[in-house]
Amino acid sequence: RRELENYTHKELGHNPSCGDEITLMLRIKDQTIEDASYIGQGCAISQASTSIMVDTIKGLEKEETIKLANDFIEMIKGKELTEDEKDELGDAIAFESIKNLPARVKCAVLPWYTIKNILEEGKSQGSFTVHQV
Ligand code: ZN
Numbered sequence: 001r002r003e004l005e006n007y008t009h010k011e012l013g014h015n016p017s018c019g020d021e022i023t024l025m026l027r028i029k030d031q032t033i034e035d036a037s038y039i040g041q042g043c044a045i046s047q048a049s050t051s052i053m054v055d056t057i058k059g060l061e062k063e064e065t066i067k068l069a070n071d072f073i074e075m076i077k078g079k080e081l082t083e084d085e086k087d088e089l090g091d092a093i094a095f096e097s098i099k100n101l102p103a104r105v106k107c108a109v110l111p112w113y114t115i116k117n118i119l120e121e122g123k124s125q126g127s128f129t130v131h132q133v
Helices: 044-057 062-076 083-100 102-121
Strands: 009-015 020-029 032-041 127-129
Touching (some): 009 102, 020 102, 032 044, 044 062, 083 102
Parallel strands (some): 009 127
Antiparallel strands (some): 009 020
């Protein structure tokens, strides 16, 4: 939880249904996420999910990270992941039970949608708002 120096991408993720706001900062070089950090405010679920995501994606390639984000979002939607997919998600698997708490689902997926938005667009759009999961 800090500002990142020399970031290449910065994006504000917003979940209006709960008031969560996170700012993701990434330093991407040669398709790899060299470093990542965030600052933000909001409920404990959104902040914990962001913290774990940032730890998980450091050092990964962009494509791997997009895959993880898709797996996390599918998991929260209720899909059963394979053992390999669970291993890859690491500590983020702790959020699996959120699928039973519809009001908190957007809080948990906020950082993952935000990073998908950065990586799939290839450039930072500036901000992203979760309207539906
Ligand atoms: Zn929240």
